[in-house]
Amino acid sequence: MNKNxxxxxxxxxxxxxxxxxQADLLQGIIDVKIKNRREELAIPTDNYFLFVEHPHVYTLGKSGDMSNLLLSEKQLENKxxxxxxxxxxxxxxxxxxxQIVGYPILDLENFFTDIHKYLRFLEEVIIKVIAEYGLKGERSEGETGVWLDVGTPFARKICAMGIRTSRWVTMHGFALNVNTDLGYFDHIIPCGIKGKAVTSMEAELGRKLDVEEVKMKILKYFKELFEVNEFIKKASL
Incomplete structure (x- = not known):
């Protein structure tokens, strides 16, 4: 198993x-797995972790409801x-x-073949990271992601998650609100959940955070939980 x-x-x-x-990286891993199976080979499969910051964008998952987008096409264009x-x-x-967006593209057969465990580990990474800043992250039953003040009228999400897997290879991932302008969430019903707010580390702590510092903490806990041997820096293709 390749844990790099x-x-x-x-x-x-x-x-x-x-x-x-992401799709190209995922397909490359799947192609190796298919070749291994067909030709009875044991070529190691690669794993990737992408960090990115996107320009303003709303994304709707495959089971999402368009009514949770509160802007028209024209309004989106204008904004x-x-x-x-x-x-x-x-x-x-x-x-x-x-916002820190992380996309782990892993062959889970290098780690463990359990999607539920994978999501819980992603949540745990973020829970451990924000704990270093004095924030108590929690899980909310039936609602993937990391929340604050679960079970109170003030529950608010600080990190959203959504994934796809194919042949045990993952894509998509998590979005942690660090210094995010929360006003953009006013134009959607975030994650389709009515009556619950969204927050950021900046909003909770009253100061801007060093994004690179937060990224390093994410990698530290990801390495610990997933038992990664080594992160190898690589330029994008």
Whole structure:
């Protein structure tokens, strides 16, 4: 099993080209798996972790409801916000500046073949990261992601998650609101959940955070939980 992970920093990149890039990486891993099976080989499969910040975009998961987008096509255009229906799980969410988006593209057969465990580990990474800043992240039953003040009238989501898997290979991932402009969430019903707010680390702590510092903490806990041997920095294709 290959437990090394290629770390690719995409910086700011539009959603569609990043989605296509993820799909290419995923397909490359699947092609190796198919070749191994057909030809009885044992070629190791690669794993990737992408960091990216997207320009303003709303994405709607495959089971999402269009009514959770509260803007017309014209209004989206006027505000300079892109919109895509995509193939991850979950409903609608927002990506934008000041948000850390992480896309692990892993062959789970290198780690463990359990989707539920994979999602819980992603949540645990974020829970551990924000705990270093004095924030108590929690899970909300039946609602993937990381929340604050679960079970109170003040429950609010700080990190959204949505994934897709094919032949045990993952794509899509998580979006942690660090210094995010939360006003963009006013134009959607985030994750299709009415009556619950969205927050950011900046909003909770009253100060801007060092995004690179937060990324390093994410990698630290991801490595710990997934028992990654090594992150290997790699340029994008």
């Amino acid at each position: 992970v290629y770390l690719i920093e995409l910086f700011q990149k539009d959603y569609k080209s990043t989605w296509d890039y 300079g916000i892109a919109f895509y229906k995509i193939n991850r799980g979950g409903d609608i969410t927002y990506h934008g500046q000041g």
